[in-house]
Amino acid sequence: MIFVNMDLDSKYQTNEKVRLDFSKTLVTVDNDPITLVEVQPDGGDWIAIANPAKQSGWVLDWQYTIAQSVDINIKFNGVQVTPSKTIEIVTPETDMLYSTDADLFALEPDITKWLPTGRSTWSYVHRKAQDKIIFELNKSRIYNMDGTPLLKSQILDKDEVKEWSVYLVLSLIFKGISNQVDDVFEAKAKYYESKAKEAKEYCFNVLRVDANKDAVTDVNEVYSFRSSVMVR
Numbered sequence: 001m002i003f004v005n006m007d008l009d010s011k012y013q014t015n016e017k018v019r020l021d022f023s024k025t026l027v028t029v030d031n032d033p034i035t036l037v038e039v040q041p042d043g044g045d046w047i048a049i050a051n052p053a054k055q056s057g058w059v060l061d062w063q064y065t066i067a068q069s070v071d072i073n074i075k076f077n078g079v080q081v082t083p084s085k086t087i088e089i090v091t092p093e094t095d096m097l098y099s100t101d102a103d104l105f106a107l108e109p110d111i112t113k114w115l116p117t118g119r120s121t122w123s124y125v126h127r128k129a130q131d132k133i134i135f136e137l138n139k140s141r142i143y144n145m146d147g148t149p150l151l152k153s154q155i156l157d158k159d160e161v162k163e164w165s166v167y168l169v170l171s172l173i174f175k176g177i178s179n180q181v182d183d184v185f186e187a188k189a190k191y192y193e194s195k196a197k198e199a200k201e202y203c204f205n206v207l208r209v210d211a212n213k214d215a216v217t218d219v220n221e222v223y224s225f226r227s228s229v230m231v232r
Contacts, residue, residue: 001027002025002031002076003025003026003028004025004081004083005022005026006021007019007021007024008072008087009087011089011095011127012064012090013091013095014064014089014090014092015063015064015065016064016120016121016123017118017120018063019117019118020039020060020061021058022058023055023056025058034052034077035053036048037049037052037074037075038075038078039060039072039073039074040072040075041060041062042062042064042070043070064089069086069087069088072085095127096130096152096153097123097126098126098155098158098164099162099166100126101122101123103165103166104170107170111170111173114173114177122173125173126165126169129165129169130165133165134150134152137150137207137209142209144213145211146213154210154213155209160203160207163202164196164199164200167195168196170192171189171192171193
């Protein structure tokens, strides 16, 4: 029997390298030897893996040029195996990330050399940072006027959260590549984490959100989170 395991994110951007990785697929000992592995990356043609005898090579690098929802399918020895995997391809405009790789270069010019195998951008970390920012805003009870949680699209000016996002991304990257206590990567991770906290505090003083969902900046949608003392 064959139990397909696909090492994939759920979302990628257009024109971004996507590694379709099936190397963790479980093939039981009673199964016939695998002589042909074919992948259908976009609902069209089936593409044969060059060296199917080596399971670590059951990968196909691909790129999508238009936004779409894609089913990834695979066949072993000519037989399609379920389940398939659905991924979402989005444009950078739809993704609305608060920072990009270009924003990292001013602080870490060689940051791309630390990209994991099969990755061409750090977009997945920018997306994680975006999720953390929205989580922090909602945790601070920065809701919409109707009481619903804030969405990523309701930050009216991405520049107001860009610095926060950049430092978050760098702290997450260096945490991920640190492999021992007190190494240079851990030191960098701690430094950028502290900078992210400073940027968050600044952001809370200038942040504007579309709290009534009309896509217009109103006076009552400019939040101030500075602490003050009231003496009676």
